Amino acid sequence: MTQAEIGVFGGSGFYSLLEDVEEVAVDTPYGSPSAPVTIGDIGGKRVAFLPRHGRSHELPPGQINYRANVWAMKELGVRRLIGPNASGALKADLELGEFVVCDQFVDRTYSRKDTFYEGPETTHVSAADPFCPELRGILVETARELGIPVRDGGTVVVINGPRFSTRAESRWFQDAGWDTINMTAYPEGYLARELELCYANISMVTDHDVGVADAIEGAPPVSHHDVLSVFNENNEKLRALLLAAVPKIGPQPKDICSTALEGARI
Secondary structure, eight states: OOOOOOEEEEEETTOOSSSOOEOOOOOBBBBOSSOEEEEETTTTEEEEEETTTTTTTSGGGGOOOOOHHHHHHTTTTOOOOEEEEEEEETTTTTTTTEEEEEEEEEEOOOSOOOOOOSSSOOOOOOSSSSSSSHHHHEEEEEEETTTOOEOOOOEEEOOOOOOOOHHHHHHHHTTTTEEESSSSSSHHHHHHOOOOOOEEEEEEEEEEEEHHTTTTTTOOOOOOHHHHHHHHEEEEEEHHHHHHHHHGGOOSSSSSTTTTTTTTTT
């Protein structure tokens, strides 16, 4: 099977990365991934790309087979993963199109298959620092070199979807001090940690969440149309970041990601 070193998951509005690619169908113990994986080259690196919602956005957040997607990447040899996604801002000073390379998440999802270890083998993998620090650093540094507005660190709260937040929920999340909100950063990143893969999240601000919009004069509640409109406007900026950052990504080091299972098994 064709192999890759680095993996990229595509989010809303981001369904392809490269033109000259080889398409690979991957079978996993957890069923089929969201779409066939495409593999191509970026700066001498073999890169696997998978749109998490499917090629036509046919999979809502709660119906994505996250385990199959992450397993397929590992099956192809990927050790380092990047997961961009459309996100709402929970802070008024976050601008539309700004990138937040998060260092923490809060899980508010339910009924998602979020572990590979359902018994008889049991593990308790630490999620204290859930995103790869080295990958985060590369993404932040590269974004700044390109002049892309970026924040180094932040907390993303992941809701189940497909509905957006109520005003009360949004104010609750805002009062907690969290930065961005989306529907797909969990369990994708944590599943990567369970397989000892590096993973970094790029939360791209496409809207101000409704509790924040209430405080911005004239701002309407978020709609899916608005999210896609801003995301499409910023696709080329995201693509530029990936094309510039991927060649800088080296082999997986011995870090908190690659050693996640040490001492975690019972």
